[in-house]
Structures are given as C-alpha cells and as structure tokens.
Amino acid sequence: xxxxxxxxxxxxxxxxxxxxxxxxxxxxxxxxxxxxxxxxxxxxxxxxxxxxxxxxxxxxxxxxxxxxxxxxxxxxxxxxxxxxxxxxxxxxxxxxxxxxxxxxxxxxxxxxxxxxxxxxxxxxxxxxxxxxxxxxxxxxxxxxxxxxxxxxxxxxxxxxxxxxxxxxxxxxxxxxxxxxxxxxxxxxxxxxxxxxxxxxxxxxxxxxxxxxxxxxxxxxxxxxxxxxxxxxxxxxxxxxxxxxxxxxxxxxxxxxxxxxxxxxxxxxxxxxxxxxxxxxxxxxxxxxxxxxxxxxxxxxxxxxxxxxxxxxxxxxxxxxxxxxxxxxxxxxxxxxxxxxxxxxxxx
Amino acid sequence: xxxxxxxxxxxxxxxxxxxxxxxxxxxxxxxxxxxxxxxxxxxxxxxxxxxxxxxxxxxxxxxxxxxxxxxxxxxxxxxxxxxxxxxxxxxxxxxxxxxxxxxxxxxxxxxxxxxxxxxxxxxxxxxxxxxxxxxxxxxxxxxxxxxxxxxxxxxxxxxxxxxxxxxxxxxxxxxxxxxxxxxxxxxxxxxxxxxxxxxxxxxxxxxxxxxxxxxxxxxxxxxxxxxxxxxxxxxxxxxxxxxxxxxxxxxxxxxxxxxxxxxxxxxxxxxxxxxxxxxxxxxxxxxxxxxxxxxxxxxxxxxxxxxxxxxxxxxxxxxxxxxxxxxxxxxxxxxxxxxxxxxxxxxxxxxxxxxxxxxxxxxxxxxxxxxxxxxxxxxxxxxxxxxxxxxxxxxxxxxxxxxxxxxxxxxxxxxxxxxxxxxxxxxxxxxxxxxxxxxxxxxxxxxxxxxxxxxxxxxxxxxxxxxxxxxxxxxxxxxxxxxxxxxxxxxxxxxxxxxxxxxxxxxxxxxxxxxxxxxxxxxxxxxxxxxxxxxxxxxxxxxxxxxxxxxxxxxxxxxxxxxxxxxxxxxxxxxxxxxxxxxxxxxxxxxxxxxxxx
Numbered sequence: 001x002x003x004x005x006x007x008x009x010x011x012x013x014x015x016x017x018x019x020x021x022x023x024x025x026x027x028x029x030x031x032x033x034x035x036x037x038x039x040x041x042x043x044x045x046x047x048x049x050x051x052x053x054x055x056x057x058x059x060x061x062x063x064x065x066x067x068x069x070x071x072x073x074x075x076x077x078x079x080x081x082x083x084x085x086x087x088x089x090x091x092x093x094x095x096x097x098x099x100x101x102x103x104x105x106x107x108x109x110x111x112x113x114x115x116x117x118x119x120x121x122x123x124x125x126x127x128x129x130x131x132x133x134x135x136x137x138x139x140x141x142x143x144x145x146x147x148x149x150x151x152x153x154x155x156x157x158x159x160x161x162x163x164x165x166x167x168x169x170x171x172x173x174x175x176x177x178x179x180x181x182x183x184x185x186x187x188x189x190x191x192x193x194x195x196x197x198x199x200x201x202x203x204x205x206x207x208x209x210x211x212x213x214x215x216x217x218x219x220x221x222x223x224x225x226x227x228x229x230x231x232x233x234x235x236x237x238x239x240x241x242x243x244x245x246x247x248x249x250x251x252x253x254x255x256x257x258x259x260x261x262x263x264x265x266x267x268x269x270x271x272x273x274x275x276x277x278x279x280x281x282x283x284x285x286x287x288x289x290x291x292x293x294x295x296x297x298x299x300x301x302x303x304x305x306x307x308x309x310x311x312x313x314x315x316x317x318x319x320x321x322x323x324x325x326x327x328x329x330x331x332x333x334x335x336x337x338x339x340x341x342x343x344x345x346x347x
Numbered sequence: 348x349x350x351x352x353x354x355x356x357x358x359x360x361x362x363x364x365x366x367x368x369x370x371x372x373x374x375x376x377x378x379x380x381x382x383x384x385x386x387x388x389x390x391x392x393x394x395x396x397x398x399x400x401x402x403x404x405x406x407x408x409x410x411x412x413x414x415x416x417x418x419x420x421x422x423x424x425x426x427x428x429x430x431x432x433x434x435x436x437x438x439x440x441x442x443x444x445x446x447x448x449x450x451x452x453x454x455x456x457x458x459x460x461x462x463x464x465x466x467x468x469x470x471x472x473x474x475x476x477x478x479x480x481x482x483x484x485x486x487x488x489x490x491x492x493x494x495x496x497x498x499x500x501x502x503x504x505x506x507x508x509x510x511x512x513x514x515x516x517x518x519x520x521x522x523x524x525x526x527x528x529x530x531x532x533x534x535x536x537x538x539x540x541x542x543x544x545x546x547x548x549x550x551x552x553x554x555x556x557x558x559x560x561x562x563x564x565x566x567x568x569x570x571x572x573x574x575x576x577x578x579x580x581x582x583x584x585x586x587x588x589x590x591x592x593x594x595x596x597x598x599x600x601x602x603x604x605x606x607x608x609x610x611x612x613x614x615x616x617x618x619x620x621x622x623x624x625x626x627x628x629x630x631x632x633x634x635x636x637x638x639x640x641x642x643x644x645x646x647x648x649x650x651x652x653x654x655x656x657x658x659x660x661x662x663x664x665x666x667x668x669x670x671x672x673x674x675x676x677x678x679x680x681x682x683x684x685x686x687x688x689x690x691x692x693x694x695x696x697x698x699x700x701x702x703x704x705x706x707x708x709x710x711x712x713x714x715x716x717x718x719x720x721x722x723x724x725x726x727x728x729x730x731x732x733x734x735x736x737x738x739x740x741x742x743x744x745x746x747x748x749x750x751x752x753x754x755x756x757x758x759x760x761x762x763x764x765x766x767x768x769x770x771x772x773x774x775x776x777x778x779x780x781x782x783x784x785x786x787x788x789x790x791x792x793x794x795x796x797x798x799x800x801x802x803x804x805x806x807x808x809x810x811x812x813x814x815x816x817x818x819x820x821x822x823x824x825x826x827x828x829x830x831x832x833x834x835x836x837x838x839x840x841x842x843x844x845x846x847x848x849x850x851x852x853x854x855x856x857x858x859x860x861x862x863x864x865x866x867x868x869x870x871x872x873x874x875x876x877x878x879x880x881x882x883x884x885x886x887x888x889x890x891x892x893x894x895x896x897x898x899x900x901x902x903x904x905x906x907x908x909x910x911x912x913x914x915x916x917x918x919x920x921x922x923x924x925x926x927x928x929x930x931x932x933x934x935x936x937x938x939x940x941x942x943x944x945x
Contacts, residue, residue, distance in 0.1 A: 037463055141650050148657075150463045151399050155602060156653050158401075158595055163646025169638045280470070287467060317482040324471045324478075331468050332456050 004191040009309040015198040015267065017305020018205035019045075019260045023282030024301040025212065025294060026256040032229035033249040036142055036153045039161040041282065042275025044130060044254050047168060048261020049270035051126040053177030058115030060106070062171045064129050068102035070136040075099045077140060105129065119182060123262050127255070134254025135247040143243055161276065168272035176269040201263045208259065209298065212252075225249065277320065281308070284327050350670050361516055365509035373508045375620060377580060380515040383616035384573040386600045387522055387609065388566030393598070394606030395530065396562045397542030398458065399466040401594040402473030406446055406567045408480050408589025410574025413442035415492045415584045420485065435498045439575045443568055450567035451560070458559050473594050480586035491585025498579045511580050518576060519613070522569055525808035526609050532807035532816060533800045536790055538562055540783055546745055547781035551859060552769035552798035561804055599649055605659025614661050674837050675789055681821040684799045687772055687860050689892040690756065692722030696863045696894040697773075702741050702751035702761075711737040713918040714751070719863060724885060724895040726905045729915035730938055735898045736778045738915070739865055742896070743775045744768040755863070770798055774861035776852035778868055778898070784841025788832060788851055791840045792823040795858030826854040831880055846872035850881065863894045870904050882908050906930065914938065
C-alpha cells in the first residue's frame with residue numbers, strides 16, 4: 001500500500017463513516033427517547049436513495065402510495081382511539097390535513113415534469129415523501145405498546161423492518177440504482193483527487209450534526225426531548241408528552257435516514273435491501289458509544305467506516321465479517337467494565 | 348382429559364402422518380420438525396430465561412457445515428479429521444462439540460451484556476458466522492457443498508422424506524421431553540428465576556451466570572442437531588438458510604407459538620412454515636411479481652400479534668382444550684434433607700465493622716457497625732430513608748460496601764457476592780417482595796432449598812433427579828406449613844395477598860436451612876392475629892439457635908419480640924441497646940418525633 005491508496009481508502013472510509021455517524025446519532029436518539037432500537041433506520045436510507053433515483057428518471061414513485069396507505073391507517077387508528085377514549089367521533093383539522101397531504105403530494109408528483117426539475121427540488125420531494133413516514137411508523141407500530149419491554153419493542157422493530165424491505169421490493173423492484181452526483185467538480189489533494197460528492201457528504205453530515213446539537217442544547221423542544229430521554233416519568237410529570245417526544249424523534253430519524261440516502265445515492269449502488277447493513281454499521285458505531293454518548297458514537301461510526309474501507313482493500317471477502325466482529329472486543333470491554341448482576345425488565 | 352392423553356393422541360398422529368399424507372406434506376412436516384427444534388431452544392432461552400438471540404441460525408449452519416465438510420471433503424482434510432467423515436453419527440458428535448466450544452466462547456463474551464446489547468451482539472456474530480460460511484475457502488462459497496451422504500441406522504438408509512421424518516420427530520420429541528423435565532427440576536427453577544428474579548436467585552445461592560450459559564448452550568446444541576438433520580435431509584448445503592433472516596424467523600416462530608411454552612415451539616414452527624409456504628405461492632401471483640413478499644405479511648402480522656396477543660398462540664390453544672393441569676406431587680415420606688450444624692447460642696454470627704456505602708455523593712451507610720449472635724433477635728430500626736435496606740444489601744452481598752468489613756461466622760465476606768454468602772448460611776427476605784409470581788408457592792419456596800440439592804442439568808433432563816427432587820419439595824412443603832401457608836401450596840405466588848407474600852419469602856429463606864436470617868419488614872401488611880403468629884414463629888426459631896436481624900416499622904411488634912435494637916438515622920447508628928432503653932433514648936426520640944429547635 002502506498003500513500004495514494006491510503007488516501008483514497010481514507011477518503012472512502014471517512015465518507016462512509018460520516019453517513020454511519022449520522023445513523024449512529026439517530027439510532028442513539030431514538031433509543032434514548034423511546035427505548036426502541038430502530039432497525040428500520042436503514043430502510044429510510046435505501047428508500048431515500050431509490051426515491052431520488054426514481055424521481056431523476058422522471059417516475060412519480062409508488063412510494064407516495066405507501067405514505068398514503070400509512071396515512072389512511074393512521075387516520076383510522078386515531079378515530080378508533082378517540083372513540084374509545086371519549087365515546088364520540090371527533091375529527092380534528094390536523095387529522096384531515098395529515099390524511100389529505102399524501103394525496104396532494106401524489107397529485108403534484110404526477111403533474112410535474114420530475115426529470116427536468118433541479119436536483120434540490122427533487123431532493124425536497126424525496127424528503128416530503130419519506131420523512132412524514134417516521135411519525136407514522138411511531139404512531140401505528142410503537143405508540144400502542146410504548147410501555148412494553150425493550151425486547152418486545154425490538155421484535156416489533158425488526159418486524160417493521162422486514163415488512164418495509166418487502167414493500168421496498170414491491171415498490172422499487174430488485175434492481176439497484178445510483179443517481180447523478182450533486183456536482184461534477186473535484187479537488188486535487190496531493191496525489192489524488194477528492195471527489196466533490198465526498199465533500200458534500202462530510203459537509204452535510206457536519207452541518208446536520210451541528211444543527212442537531214443546537215436543537216438539543218438551545219431550543220425548548222430539544223431540551224424536552226432530552227428530558228424525556230433522561231427520565232420518562234419525570235418528563236411526563238413536567239408536562240412533556242411521551243407521544244409527542246416519540247413522534248418527534250421518529251421524525252428526526254426519518255429525516256436523518258433520508259438525507260443520508262440522498263447523500264450516498266451517487267456514491268454507491270443501492271438496492272431495496274441495502275439499508276439493513278448500512279444501519280447495522282451505524283449500530284456498531286453506537287454500540288462503541290455504549291448507546292449513551294453521542295460524540296463517542298460518532299467517532300465510533302467514523303472508525304467503522306475507516307476499518308471497512310481498509311479491510312476492503314486487504315481482504316475484501318471478509319470486509320463485513322471484520323466490521324461485525326469488531327463489536328465483539330468492544331462488548332468484551334464493556335462487559336469487563338460492568339459486572340454486577342442486573343435485573344432484567346419483566347414482561 | 349389429562350395432558351398425557353393429549354400427548355399420546357399427538358404421538359399417534361405423528362406416527363401415522365407419513366403413511367397417509369402425500370410426500371409434499373411429509374416434507375413440510377420435516378421442515379416443521381427441524382424449525383421447531385431450534386425454536387424449542389429459543390423457548391428455553393428467550394421465553395423462559397429472558398435472553399434474546401437472533402443468531403440461532405448460525406448454530407444450525409455450524410451443525411450443517413460440520414457434517415457437510417467432514418462427509419464430503421474427507422480427501423482434502425488432514426488424517427486426524429478425515430476419519431470422522433465415515434459416518435454421519437460421528438460428524439453429529441463432532442458438530443455438537445464444535446458448537447459447544449463456539450457457543451461457549453460467544454456466550455462468555457455476549458451473555459454478560461444486559462438487555463438490549465445482547466440481541467445486538469447476537470445479530471453481529473450471527474451475521475459474521477453466516478458471512479463466513481460464504482467466504483471461507485473449502486466451504487463451497489455461495490454455491491454450497493453437494494453430495495452429502497444420507498444417514499443410516501444399521502442397514503436402514505434414511506434417504507427419503509418419510510424415512511428421515513421419523514428420525515427428525517424422534518429427535519424433536521426427545522428434546523421436548525428433556526426440556527420439560529429440565530424445567531420441572533431444581534435447575535429448572537433456577538432457570539425460570541432468570542427472568543425478573545436474578546437478585547433473588549443469587550441470594551438463594553443460584554449461580555445465575557452459569558444458568559444463563561447453560562440455556563444458551565442447550566439452545567445452541569439443539570440448533571446444531573437441527574442443522575445436522577437438515578444437511579442429511581437436503582443432501583446439500585449452502586449459506587442461505589443460515590443467515591440473519593432465518594435467525595429472525597426462528598424468533599418469530601417462537602413468539603407466534605408463545606415464547607414461554609414448550610409445545611408453543613411446535614405450534615409456532617407449524618403455523619409459520621405452513622403460512623410461509625402458502626404465502627410464497629399466493630403473494631407473487633396476487634402482486635404479479637416474484638420476490639419474498641411474504642415478509643410483508645409476516646412483518647405486519649407480527650406487529651399485530653405483539654399488539655393484541657403478546658403471549659402467542661399456545662395459551663389461546665391451551666384454553667380451548669379441556670385439560671386439567673397436573674399438580675406437583677409432594678411425597679411426605681421423602682427422607683428429610685440433611686441439616687446444617689447450628690452454632691452454639693451466644694456465638695457471634697455476624698459482625699459488621701464500619702460499613703460505609705456511598706452512591707456518588709450520597710452516603711447511604713456511614714461507618715455502620717452491628718453484631719448478631721446465635722439465638723438472638725436484633726432489630727434494626729430507623730425512620731424511612733435511614734439506610735436500613737442498604738445495610739441489608741451490604742450484609743447479604745447484593746451490594747458491596749465502599750469500605751468496611753462484614754464478617755459472617757468469622758469469614759470476611761464483603762464483595763464475595765450474594766451466592767457465596769447464602770452458602771455460608773445467611774438467608775434473607777426483601778423489602779419489595781421478590782417472588783416469581785407465575786410459579787406456585789411450592790416452587791417458589793423450593794428455590795430457597797437450591798443449595799441443599801446437587802443434581803445437575805443433565806440428570807434433571809433424564810429424570811435421574813427424582814429422589815432428590817422429592818426431598819426438596821417435601822422440605823419446601825414443610826416450611827410452607829410451618830409459616831402457616833399450607834393451604835396455598837399450589838396457588839400461584841402472585842395471587843397471594845401482599846402480607847402472605849412476605850410470609851412466603853420467610854418460608855423460602857427457611858428452606859435454605861439458614862443459621863442467620865435477615866428479614867426486611869416481615870410484618871408489613873399483616874393483620875393483628877397474623878403478626879402474633881409471626882412473632883411466635885420467630886421466637887421458636889430463636890429458641891432453635893437461629894440469629895435473626897430484623898428491619899421493622901411496627902414498634903409494638905418489635906419491642907415485645909426482640910432482644911436488642913440498633914437505631915439508624917441518615918445512614919449512621921444513633922443508638923443501640925435493649926428495647927426499654929431505646930424507647931426512652933433522647934436521640935431516638937428526636938429522630939422519630941423531631942427535636943426542638945433552639
């Protein structure tokens with residue numbers, strides 16, 4: 001290996017690592033607020049990339065109909081829940097808006113010449129289709145069992161992941177896709193050219209991380225979410241709705257996932273089921289952070305990206321094995337640190 | 348109808364099935380049997396033990412690949428391995444040993460992880476092993492290894508669906524029998540205590556770390572056996588059926604069947620396999636595309652099941668069939684268990700010296716000292732939050748003091764753990780009752796006698812423990828009657844009134860044949876008459892030479908019963924003496940009634 005190869009691998013590693021870091025932060029956020037290990041995080045990445053590709057090809061993707069399906073289900077669930085609680089049917093304006101939104105969006109998608117729109121608009125459309133699905137997933141699948149044990153939440157999370165992968169196959173088909181890069185320039189750095197997409201990825205990731213940091217440190221909503229993560233009951237007694245906190249975190253998770261998908265779509269070919277492995281690497285990053293510390297999780301994720309890139313060079317067949325086996329020493333280290341008997345949460 | 352009749356009907360149907368069913372359905376039943384065997388391991392691991400693994404498919408793969416490599420690649424293997432390929436039965440043993448080693452290593456690393464880390468850990472190594480099956484040289488890559496020989500039993504060659512059917516279901520029925528036996532034994536009760544009762548179990552002398560490892564190994568070995576059968580049924584292996592997807596599906600089967608029920612494994616595997624077959628036929632036709640669309644239905648179906656019927660199908664099925672559950676039989680004639688030599692009255696049993704426990708900046712116990720003698724009742728009293736229960740935890744090994752010494756019968760025990768301390772003859776009850784509410788009163792108390800039995804997991808699985816089991820149950824029944832709960836022997840512990848649950852904890856503590864008893868608020872929730880009876884019991888125990896340390900808020904109860912009193916406030920000892928002295932002690936009056944500000 002010479003310096004040139006090392007630089008190229010380093011660039012790959014940091015680019016992927018930046019995406020893993022975003023996902024690690026999101027997974028950590030969802031877990032601390034709702035106790036859900038959000039396995040479907042990866043589906044947002046894959047769907048984000050594939051939706052971008054579909055829009056680029058000028059097709060109003062069928063994804064919007066999944067959004068509509070979830071919206072109808074959510075509407076019905078809300079109506080039934082309201083009826084059970086108060087005994088009468090009250091349909092608020094917000095419920096109507098949420099119901100109409102996907103259909104309005106679909107109409108827009110079918111009316112516009114998607115392929116000739118600027119990239120930014122297409123990206124906004126992809127976000128408009130996918131991000132509302134985050135709160136929908138929370139409302140439909142996790143809110144009814146918000147107080148269940150972590151294990152039950154995990155199994156539901158995995159079940160939702162499987163269903164979404166199946167739906168992804170149905171919507172996008174088995175073919176992979178790759179989109180045009182955001183821009184065509186590249187910058188020389190020593191012996192290699194840094195491609196502009198890598199810079200986009202790192203830059204957008206950094207901006208998102210800073211925005212998230214400001215959100216959690218400076219705004220009331222951010223502080224409320226942190227409070228809910230720190231002590232659910234206490235937060236509830238202070239008037240922070242756990243349902244709102246859950247929906248807000250899932251909104252952020254969907255946003256982060258979709259943005260990651262849009263970012264990496266020009267770099268790698270994404271298939272309907274690529275999301276799982278990508279988010280699992282985010283998980284590895286967040287496990288390194290112990291599912292508690294945000295900066296360590298982000299650093300861990302970048303490390304995962306680098307190890308992945310370098311092991312792809314030395315032993316490409318064993319690339320993923322190396323990445324996933326990597327967490328074992330981390331787990332050992334963690335289990336050495338804490339060795340008291342813990343009570344498992346009961347069913 | 349008794350449960351035994353249903354089992355016999357089921358077995359008869361199993362025997363007849365291949366004779367009347369077309370080959371397609373026999374193959375389906377073969378798969379159900381193979382899947383159920385893995386799922387059965389998960390029932391024990393997840394449903395009973397509360398440990399989640401999504402990596403079981405990797406153990407199936409380990410079993411399948413071991414036999415595949417040894418039976419087909421013998422010429423490229425070194426001689427010390429090649430001889431094993433001569434018979435599938437040898438490769439079964441080889442696979443089980445390999446699985447045992449691998450599972451032990453993985454378990455040693457991942458089992459100490461709590462809650463959510465464990466399933467993530469299993470996903471990680473499950474994926475790694477799966478990827479290894481496809482990448483390691485000599486395993487045939489993703490195309491796999493063909494030409495695996497069939498299993499033969501003497502001259503009988505099991506090379507058809509119906510012939511291997513009997514072997515698969517014989518394996519499965521044997522595994523079901525062993526698992527049921529195990530759960531109904533001393534080790535089984537320890538395993539059942541893992542979910543929601545680890546601190547209690549450790550305090551009763553159960554090695555919960557070992558129990559977790561045991562069920563992890565059993566589940567892995569059952570998965571390995573399933574893989575061995577699979578390889579010789581298919582006569583071909585490739586990595587695909589051992590991936591994470593399959594690991595998740597095994598978990599789904601277990602949850603569908605009802606994770607806590609042995610027969611639920613078969614019900615779950617059956618429902619899942621048939622449904623999958625059916626959906627794989629119909630979904631692509633319905634949608635006009637080919638692909639694994641059944642996972643959409645399974646995914647959303649699973650969510651619905653967990654929203655509506657978290658216990659799975661089996662409890663629902665069990666309600667439909669009119670069977671009476673057999674009660675545990677107690678043989679009153681069983682030989683009594685050997686008892687511990689009681690220390691002579693007056694000797695020092697327990698001595699705590701300057702025990703300090705800090706939680707961050709909070710000093711819960713500050714230089715606490717106390718002594719308990721044999722044949723004495725010492726009360727530890729103090730206002731709420733004084734640190735009494737923390738002190739109990741320091742003495743009984745549930746927690747470790749920041750500094751200071753705890754001497755139990757002369758041995759320094761601080762930091763040695765609850766299990767070791769239980770072995771020295773200390774037993775305790777808990778302020779917040781720690782019972783296994785779904786188990787009967789009898790079984791709960793039998794956990795207390797854990798250290799007085801010695802039969803292990805294998806003996807339990809093969810029913811070689813029955814004599815000792817009868818002695819343990821008889822002892823438990825004796826202690827239950829002694830505390831006055833005789834008529835609740837077969838009731839679920841959770842159905843008892845809270846006061847009775849506290850008394851039940853005393854019976855459990857007594858079942859361990861202790862010489863020192865730590866009781867945390869035993870009289871709370873009892874009626875006047877019941878308190879009198881409890882007082883009588885404690886006096887009798889004292890007369891037998893037992894030392895008793897008691898935390899209690901009911902002063903009438905305490906002052907009439909105990910020999911000496913230690914008073915705590917804000918983590919420190921503020922007074923010590925005879926009950927009469929304590930009642931008029933100025934510091935005690937101030938702590939309880941408040942002082943006069945100058």
